Amino acid sequence: MAQVVIRNLNKKFDEVHAVKDVNLDIRDKEFMVFVGPSGCGKTTTLRMIAGLESVTSGQILIGERVVNDLPPMDRDIAMVFQNYALYPHMSVYDNMAFGLKMRKFDREEIRRRVHEAADILGIRDYLHRKPRQLSGGQRQRVALGRAIVRHPQVFLFDEPLSNLDAKLRVQMRVELKKLHERLGTTAVYVTHDQVEAMTLGDRVVVMRDGVVQQVGEPLELYNRPANLFVAGFLGSPAMNFSRVRVAAANGGLRIENEGLRLAVPPPLAGRVGRYVGRELTFGIRPEDLRIATEADPRDLSFEAVVEVVERLGSETLLDLSVGADTMVAAVEPDAPARVRGRLRLAVNPERMHFFDPATETAV
Numbered sequence: 001m002a003q004v005v006i007r008n009l010n011k012k013f014d015e016v017h018a019v020k021d022v023n024l025d026i027r028d029k030e031f032m033v034f035v036g037p038s039g040c041g042k043t044t045t046l047r048m049i050a051g052l053e054s055v056t057s058g059q060i061l062i063g064e065r066v067v068n069d070l071p072p073m074d075r076d077i078a079m080v081f082q083n084y085a086l087y088p089h090m091s092v093y094d095n096m097a098f099g100l101k102m103r104k105f106d107r108e109e110i111r112r113r114v115h116e117a118a119d120i121l122g123i124r125d126y127l128h129r130k131p132r133q134l135s136g137g138q139r140q141r142v143a144l145g146r147a148i149v150r151h152p153q154v155f156l157f158d159e160p161l162s163n164l165d166a167k168l169r170v171q172m173r174v175e176l177k178k179l180h181e182r183l184g185t186t187a188v189y190v191t192h193d194q195v196e197a198m199t200l201g202d203r204v205v206v207m208r209d210g211v212v213q214q215v216g217e218p219l220e221l222y223n224r225p226a227n228l229f230v231a232g233f234l235g236s237p238a239m240n241f242s243r244v245r246v247a248a249a250n251g252g253l254r255i256e257n258e259g260l261r262l263a264v265p266p267p268l269a270g271r272v273g274r275y276v277g278r279e280l281t282f283g284i285r286p287e288d289l290r291i292a293t294e295a296d297p298r299d300l301s302f303e304a305v306v307e308v309v310e311r312l313g314s315e316t317l318l319d320l321s322v323g324a325d326t327m328v329a330a331v332e333p334d335a336p337a338r339v340r341g342r343l344r345l346a347v348n349p350e351r352m353h354f355f356d357p358a359t360e361t362a363v
Contacts, residue, residue: 007059007061009055010022011055041211051075082162084131090130092123092145096146115127117148153186198222206230213227243280259322284347291336
């Protein structure tokens with residue numbers, strides 16, 4: 001097992017600066033997830049760790065070794081690809097055994113490792129089959145098995161679940177998490193799916209345009225996003241944003257625009273106070289809005305017009321018009337809401353977020 005250390009890592013493709021000054025310490029036995037939109041540099045970073053892309057500048061260490069100039073086979077890593085990359089003419093057994101045969105492992109040791117991995121993944125009965133005779137989930141298990149038999153220091157996963165249907169993705173997420181707990185091997189996982197990132201990662205790296213935006217545990221990123229991008233990227237439905245002006249009122253502070261007039265909770269006043277007379281971006285997650293009651297303070301609620309009602313069984317999503325803005329509220333399943341009706345929504349004051357509109361950093 002080994003830690004992976006990345007120092008000042010850069011990658012340029014001609015004039016395109018794909019990865020910019022990435023610095024990370026991936027701990028021994030940690031499951032680290034890279035997440036971000038397409039083109040953000042996450043897969044390029046993974047491929048540099050694997051040795052499939054050259055490093056423009058910076059260092060990558062696996063364990064105590066600088067591996068920049070080592071070929072992939074000498075880095076003691078195993079990679080699982082999005083498209084499985086199985087040999088169609090080989091059986092499952094031979095696909096799993098191929099890498100060990102190329103490294104001249106003893107036949108009995110190969111058999112032992114393949115059967116051990118097949119038992120872990122529940123594919124012992126498929127060892128004689130060809131990949132075309134398997135479902136997508138079974139092929140993904142074979143690809144995982146081929147990596148497991150290597151007993152590598154680090155597993156690298158490049159969007160391995162993206163070709164599976166939604167139900168199977170959920171099942172495989174659970175299996176991957178259980179597998180990591182069982183094997184105790186360092187894992188680096190790339191995905192564009194923020195649900196995968198939140199459920200799988202011990203820590204998550206959020207990237208945008210080649211730059212690391214924030215690194216932290218999933219709930220840390222969700223509850224305390226460092227900037228507007230992280231706040232909007234993590235969470236489904238996404239966080240609501242509204243441009244507001246900060247004003248002094250009745251010995252405290254409030255934020256206001258065409259549709260909102262809300263008090264700033266005292267714990268946040270110290271940070272927001274320097275923006276009096278200026279604009280801020282206000283953020284609130286859909287689950288932190290609820291239909292107001294008579295007991296809710298008027299200065300922590302607002303009027304909205306219901307545009308769309310989405311009843312999902314476990315909750316109801318309301319698409320709202322709030323002045324010139326649109327918002328989404330996740331409320332109770334039987335919420336009394338109708339299209340074009342007016343509702344008053346209460347805000348959870350402990351879950352209000354503010355961002356500087358110029359720098360987009362959290363206030």
